[in-house]
Amino acid sequence: MHDMLAMSVTGDSGERLPLRAWRLAGRGDGPSVHLQAGLHADEIAGMHVLHTLLPRLREAHENGRLAGTVTVVPQANPLGLAQFRHGRLLGRFHDATSRNFNRHFHESIATERAPTTFAAWQQALFGLARGAQIVLDLHTDSDALPYLYMHRGFWPEGRDLAAALNAQVAILWDDDDGAFEGAIVAHGQRDPHAKLRLAATIELRGQSDVSDALAQRDADGLYRFLCARGVIDEPVARTQWDGEAVPMANMETIFAPVSGVLVYTCELGERVEQGAPIARIVARPGDPSSEVVLRAPQSGRVVTRNRDRLIAQGDVALKLTGSQPSAGWRGGALDP
CATH class of the missing domain: 2.40.50.100 (RNA polymerase II/Efflux pump adaptor protein, barrel-sandwich hybrid domain)
Known part of the structure; x- marks a missing residue:
């Protein structure tokens, strides 16, 4: 089955905002996957990539070739999407708290008091991803080469993702800064049942790099990666990666x-x-x-x-x- 999950979060004015997600339930003999875009709501490229990829995932499911369950969240941040100001979308920071949307996940997940709208949204997003074995968070930089952030523990196995997306650089980190990816990695390290295989932040060039051609190229790369990792039953040729892996400190x-x-x-x-x-x-x-x-x-x-x-x-x-x-x-x- 491939169902749209009926989810919403409370906006800063008390309104209900949809958090749209699709879950394609595979046979269960492949890794579970969480794909999301737009955690920073003004980073648009990943939204178009997942919009382009989703029909192909549905086709694989309908043809019985989907081994793992895949959750797709093309617009992960309804709070940020509500922040149009003076003709621009201000989607990096939360208006009400001035917090970066991709920080403070550890605090939000651990809070025992009534959560703020910011914390409740982060809890909902983390809840969608926490059971997945492969978690990919699609972002963009301001003006950039395609590159990855990845915990050092997933390297060099993660070279297959870098190669599939033709990423020019992989930045390897050791210390968590409260980002979504860090919260997923910490959960995987803490929970012996998590079986986390990979978590990565994918930077899809710059914020103006939104086109059908680029979205198709990136969607094709993600699809090849999922095939190679056993999520989809389809043979793919493995490609070599000739990029540069750099410790965050460098x-x-x-x-x-x-x-x-x-x-x-x-x-x-x-x-x-x-x-x-x-x-x-x-x-x-x-x-x-x-x-x-x-x-x-x-x-x-x-x-x-x-x-x-x-x-x-x-x-x-x-x-x-x-x-x-x-x-x-x-x-x-x-x-x-």
Whole structure:
């Protein structure tokens, strides 16, 4: 069967907001899977990918080829979807609490008092995923290469996911920062019956990279991965991965030292040498002395850039891979 689960959460004004999910019950002899997109509600690409993938999963189910049960949540964040302000969707932070939607999951799951709307939504989402053996959370960065976040314990077995999606970089983490993925991993480590095989955050390029062609490419990659992992009975050719695996501590995050017009002097995917100029900020247009040059702290590859070209002081301008721990690394998440 493939049923839409009738679920809702309470919005900040007391209204009921739908949390749409589809569950395709397979034969039971394959891994159970949870796929979700839009945890940050303004990250749209994954929504289109799962919209594109779902009919193919239904076809596999109807033809008796679905071995594992698959849950699909194409829009995981109804609270964020309700936050249209001044013509834009503000879906990264919760208006009522200023909390990042992809943080605080441990607190929400553990709370014993009456949950806030934020905590109740996180509990509902975690409840949909907690029984799955493979959990994939689809996000996008601002302007980026396709890349993955993955707990080090799933590597190098997780290379098959990176290869299927043609991810350029896999960022391996050790310490949880309260994100959804971290809560799933902690649950898998804590519960001996969980049998968690893989949890990963998939960054599908940048927020403007939404098209039928990209969605089809990514949906095809996810489908191949599910076949290779025994979720769907269909032979697929295994592909080699020639990307770069980087410990989280080695990632260099370059913050804007001043506000102003952001001008990049490097492209996504470009390899840069330590000390090389990678961008500049014109703090006071018209005043040549106000230009501030940003340089690579170590040699590496440009993974993400800020898609906004007027940047505020303290905002993330770029992220680069590195071959050694960053001098600025203090643990936790790369972004707030």
